[in-house]
Amino acid sequence: MNLTLNVWRQPNANAPGRFVTYPVNDISPDMSFLEMLDIVNEGIVHQGEDPIAFDSDCREGICGICGIVINGIPHGGKASTTCQLYMRHFREGETLTLEPFRARPFPVLKDLIVDRTALDRIMSAGGFISASVGSAPDGNDMLVPKNNAEAAMNYAVCIGCGACAAACPNGSAMLFTGAKVAHMAELPQGQPERYQRVVAMLSEHDELGFGSCTNHGECSAVCPAHIPMSAIARINRELTQAALRGYSSATA
Template identity: 55%
Template structure:
């Protein structure tokens, strides 16, 4: 296969970026998208040019590190991570445009590498059950209906890649945040802190500069792990319920 790549190059956070075009004549349809980029990078290095920087690690679709915006879609045309996208998905002679995630809350670090530390800070705000190591009851003390456990798992499957934010015209992080809120709202272990959790995580999400949700469902369509927007509905319900009943009722407005 031969392809043409238009890739966003940006030296550093504050540098001005631009698209550069590369002709890539040595593509096999069995290559993953990242392997195609590896081969291109080797060619660039051989020419004395700097390779294109992109995030990647496990290359098996689970670590959530890879993050390319390919032909206008996060992780490209399939509902999968970029590392699991193979060149057989593209046509010989095709021009492929590659950009970093685009969101104010995910500043570009270099080329296709962005800073997603906002996601960590949201998790730190409340994405946990407050138990210390040791002193917990036997694992089978609380039976959890299989259906509930499975639904919690569906939410917990989020890999934190940020495709939902990149897909959203508002750069909203609602799908990501709601996945964690849902997991703990569904499971009995999470119930003790469910109100504070949703309040704090939403507050942090807002302060990081993510946009609002306007129900376009682009996030769900692009999520490589098929996280459902039903989680967003659940988070809204949790949030509303927390706001009217939590111990520390906050009255908004007037500030």
């Protein structure tokens, strides 16, 4: 395959960025998108220039680090991670525009790499169980109904890639936050801190500069873990119940 890449190049967080065009030739359709970028980088390094910086780690669709906006859609629009995107997804001769994830709380560090610490800070605000659990309990000590276990797993599969916020016109990370809140709200271990958790995580979400959800649904459409929009409905229900019990951002 032959393609043209328009790639966002930005030397560091404070320098201005610009698009640079790279012709790409003789690419196998069976290569992954990141393997194609590896080959492009080999050519760039061979010419003595700085390779395109992009994140990757597992390359198995698990870690969620490999976010790139391809032709305006996070991860390229296949609802997979970028590392699980294959070149056969594109047409011969196509021009691809590559940008970093765009959201106010995701500052660009270099080229296609952004700082997604903001998602960790939402988790730090309440996405944990603070009880001392001691040693591992016996398997059936704490019974979890099957429906709750399955619902929790549907939300626990979020890999925290940030594509939801990058796709949202409002730059909202409500799908991510909702998945984390709903995951723990479904399980008995999550009950003791259930209401202060949702208030604290949403307050942190807002303070970090993520926008509000207005139900566009772009987040769920690009989510590699297929987190449903019900995660956002769930977080709103949790927030209402928290308010009825007297929890507010002042008490979180």
